Amino acid sequence: MRLVPLLLLLGACASSAELEDESRARVDQRLESAGFSEAGSPLEETQVRELLADGLDEDDAVRLTLGHQRRTRAALAKLGIGSGELAAATLLSNPVLHGQLLFLDGGTEIDLGISQSLVRTLLMPSQKARSAAELRALEAAVASEILSAVLDARRAHVRASHAWRDLELRRASEAGALGSQELMQDLVQAGNATPARAASNAVELARRSQDRMESERRWIEAREELNRACGLAGELAQWDLRPEALVRSLGGRIVDPGLLEGLDLHQLESRTLTASLELAESRARAEAQARAAGLSEWAARLQDAELGLAAKRESDDSSWGLGPAFRIPLPLLDTGDAQTHAARARLQVLLEEHEALLVELLSRTREWSERLQASVALERHAREVLLPAERTLLEETLRNFNAMQIGAFDVLRVRAGEIEAERIHLTAYTDARLARLEVEALLQGHLTRPSTLNAGSPPRPSLNNSHPQGH
Numbered sequence: 001m002r003l004v005p006l007l008l009l010l011g012a013c014a015s016s017a018e019l020e021d022e023s024r025a026r027v028d029q030r031l032e033s034a035g036f037s038e039a040g041s042p043l044e045e046t047q048v049r050e051l052l053a054d055g056l057d058e059d060d061a062v063r064l065t066l067g068h069q070r071r072t073r074a075a076l077a078k079l080g081i082g083s084g085e086l087a088a089a090t091l092l093s094n095p096v097l098h099g100q101l102l103f104l105d106g107g108t109e110i111d112l113g114i115s116q117s118l119v120r121t122l123l124m125p126s127q128k129a130r131s132a133a134e135l136r137a138l139e140a141a142v143a144s145e146i147l148s149a150v151l152d153a154r155r156a157h158v159r160a161s162h163a164w165r166d167l168e169l170r171r172a173s174e175a176g177a178l179g180s181q182e183l184m185q186d187l188v189q190a191g192n193a194t195p196a197r198a199a200s201n202a203v204e205l206a207r208r209s210q211d212r213m214e215s216e217r218r219w220i221e222a223r224e225e226l227n228r229a230c231g232l233a234g235e236l237a238q239w240d241l242r243p244e245a246l247v248r249s250l251g252g253r254i255v256d257p258g259l260l261e262g263l264d265l266h267q268l269e270s271r272t273l274t275a276s277l278e279l280a281e282s283r284a285r286a287e288a289q290a291r292a293a294g295l296s297e298w299a300a301r302l303q304d305a306e307l308g309l310a311a312k313r314e315s316d317d318s319s320w321g322l323g324p325a326f327r328i329p330l331p332l333l334d335t336g337d338a339q340t341h342a343a344r345a346r347l348q349v350l351l352e353e354h355e356a357l358l359v360e361l362l363s364r365t366r367e368w369s370e371r372l373q374a375s376v377a378l379e380r381h382a383r384e385v386l387l388p389a390e391r392t393l394l395e396e397t398l399r400n401f402n403a404m405q406i407g408a409f410d411v412l413r414v415r416a417g418e419i420e421a422e423r424i425h426l427t428a429y430t431d432a433r434l435a436r437l438e439v440e441a442l443l444q445g446h447l448t449r450p451s452t453l454n455a456g457s458p459p460r461p462s463l464n465n466s467h468p469q470g471h
Contacts, residue, residue, distance in 0.1 A: 015090070020083035023139055027079065030143045030277070034444035036066060039076065039146050043067035048236055055242030058157045061230055065153040066146070069231035075145040082131075082138040089131035092124070093117045095308070106316045113325050115308025130291040137284035144277040147446035153229040154437050156222070162430040163215070163222035164241050166423060170208075170215040173419045177201075177208040180412045259376045259432045263439065265369055272365045273358070277445040282357055286350040293343040361447055368438040375432035382425035390418040423461040 031039050043051075048068055051060045066072055095116050102109040184201040187193035227237045273279065310325035397414045438448055 016080075016084045016087040019087055019135075020080050023079045023083050023135060024076065027076070027139050027143050027146075030139075030445070031146060034147060036062065036146075036150060038063065039066045039072065041067050042073070045236075048232075052236065052239040056157070056226070056230075056239045057242040058154055060242075061153040061157045061226065062150055064230035064232065065149050069149060069153075069229070071231070072146055072149050075142050075149075078138060078142055082135040086128070086131040086135050089124070089128045092121060107318065108313075110313035111310075112312070113308055113310040115325060126291055126294065130288045133284045133288035133291065137281045137288065140277045140281035140284060144281065144446050147277070147441065147444055148448075149229070151437060151441045151446060151448070153226070155434060156226040156229040158430060158433045158437065160219075160222040160226045160241060162426060163219040165426055167212070167215040167219045169419050169423050169426070170212040173416060174205070174208040174212045176412050176416050176419070177205040180409060181205045183409070183412075257379070257429060257432075259379065259429075259436055260372075263436065265373075265439075268369050268439070268443075269362055269365050272361060272442045275443055275445040276361055276447065278357055278447050279354070279361065280445075282350070282354040286347065286354055289343070289347045289350050293340070293347050361442075364447060365442055368435055368442065372432065372435035372439055375428060375435050379425065379428040379432045382421070382428045386421050387418075387425055390414075390421040394418050420461055427461055 028037075028039065031037065043064070048064065051063060093116065095114050097112075097114050099110070099112040102111070181198075181201045181204075184193055184198050188195060188198045224237075227233070232239070308325045310323055312321045313319070314321070394411075394414050397411055441448060
């Protein structure tokens with residue numbers, strides 16, 4: 001007899017594990033459709049080191065997020081919770097054995113009974129359907145959480161790339177200011193420049209040094225943001241950035257970054273609605289609550305109802321009697337109306353929130369699509385118009401300098417303007433890259449929440465002081 005409950009327990013555990021495997025397979029399938037097929041596959045430390053050995057690129061960041069970031073693996077572990085709850089919903093509650101012994105003069109009267117929850121038995125199909133809907137909602141939420149982690153890592157890599165490249169440009173700008181200061185000091189010593197001009201140059205050098213130090217700070221912050229996104233710590237956090245994806249226009253090479261390449265913006269809103277994991281989760285939760293609202297009235301009225309079998313042994317003649325037994329609360333004080341009203345109100349809340357989510361999703365889709373196209377136009381103008389104009393100016397300035405028609409300070413100022421134009425192009429490229437990531441995330445099924453929309457935006461350079469007046 002002791003073997004029966006053990007077998008039932010083992011059967012329930014196996015059922016939970018099977019449900020979790022099926023749930024995990026559905027999440028994996030959804031992630032694969034979004035282009036990520038290695039979620040939750042743990043990376044050994046040697047594999048992590050191999051990924052970081054030749055520098056960290058965006059694909060490496062995604063792989064680390066899926067296989068090394070503990071929060072991603074924790075999200076997948078949540079599937080076990082929903083699977084266990086669904087398995088529990090398919091089981092009858094344990095029967096209750098009750099009895100009493102009455103020691104009478106004529107003998108001992110024995111009263112035994114075994115009963116089962118009537119509510120659990122009658123409402124099991126509906127409860128199972130509710131738990132299945134809740135599991136579907138959980139699967140959508142887990143997939144969305146993983147896609148959010150991947151998006152965070154990709155954003156962090158773009159921002160780190162921007163910070164690293166911006167630091168290079170800031171250092172070049174500081175070097176130009178330092179050259180100008182050294183030249184000015186020679187002119188002052190030769191009596192060809194006033195101390196006031198030297199002081200002005202010193203101020204400009206100090207500002208460029210300040211900018212470079214600020215850029216170094218932003219690079220440190222961006223680096224650690226990427227470390228957190230990838231789950232890197234200790235020695236593993238000491239990586240070098242692989243810069244192939246950067247637009248390296250400094251030095252005369254201007255390339256088309258292909259910011260819209262492979263991205264289909266046709267019928268973007270309808271495709272976003274179809275892919276949305278948030279909408280899928282919202283629908284599943286509304287379905288689960290609708291079933292809960294239907295269950296609440298009966299569950300409240302029959303909350304402690306039991307049905308079973310009773311046996312009684314009489315004390316005088318030791319005869320046994322056998323028959324059905326039941327226990328049903330009388331709904332005189334608590335009719336279940338309050339629970340039903342609350343359940344229907346919760347359903348109404350979920351339905352209204354679903355409609356609000358639909359409106360938000362459509363709005364965010366339009367916003368990111370338009371922002372992407374505007375950012376791409378800015379990047380193209382900086383690459384095809386602004387940078388060539390700055391380079392032409394530099395070439396003409398150098399030609400006149402070689403002809404002894406202008407001075408060295410003019411060359412340095414024009415070079416500073418070109419570097420600032422590089423920073424404007426870099427910022428436009430980064431904005432477009434981040435906007436593309438958001439559009440890709442929408443098509444993969446993930447909606448960025450408002451609190452993170454503008455987090456970590458790159459600083460906006462200006463050309464207002466790119467060509468200051470000469471000395």
